[in-house]
Amino acid sequence: MKHEIKGECMCGAVKVSATTSDPALRACHCEMCRRQNSYAFVSLQADQESIRITGPVTVLKSSDWAQRAFCSKCGSTIWYGLQEDGHRNLSAGLFPKTGTALMTEYFTDECLLGNGFPGDHEKLTRNETFALFAPSEGDAK
Numbered sequence: 491m492k493h494e495i496k497g498e499c500m501c502g503a504v505k506v507s508a509t510t511s512d513p514a515l516r517a518c519h520c521e522m523c524r525r526q527n528s529y530a531f532v533s534l535q536a537d538q539e540s541i542r543i544t545g546p547v548t549v550l551k552s553s554d555w556a557q558r559a560f561c562s563k564c565g566s567t568i569w570y571g572l573q574e575d576g577h578r579n580l581s582a583g584l585f586p587k588t589g590t591a592l593m594t595e596y597f598t599d600e601c602l603l604g605n606g607f608p609g610d611h612e613k614l615t616r617n618e619t620f621a622l623f624a625p626s627e628g629d630a631k
């Protein structure tokens with residue numbers, strides 16, 4: 491089942507709409523997500539072809555494989571994306587009351603408080619996260 495989601499950045503200049511078949515939340519505690527978002531980057535999976543974004547967005551190449559978009563006016567995080575295939579994970583905080591449950595946390599051993607968020611969802615350490623996404627890479631950036 492698809493859900494329509496509509497959201498906007500802090501200042502309202504950037505509007506995002508999409509559909510999602512998977513409104514579960516995922517959180518990443520890696521160093522870059524922490525620096526950009528203060529604690530963790532919490533994302534929402536959207537149907538990629540449905541994503542519509544209007545307004546002033548700056549896209550920053552943040553590593554050899556990733557890029558991050560933020561509002562050019564207020565700096566709100568808009569998405570994290572992969573350069574290779576263009577897949578984007580939308581910032582869950584843009585969308586009011588959309589997420590269902592926290593499904594997975596990444597880099598829990600780099601969480602500011604050490605163990606990630608409370609709950610019995612899937613928790614992956616830095617090494618486990620790399621094993622899942624980038625088995626040949628040695629650095630999170």
Ligand SMILES: [Zn+2]
Binds near residue numbers: 502561562565
């Ligand atoms: Zn903004």
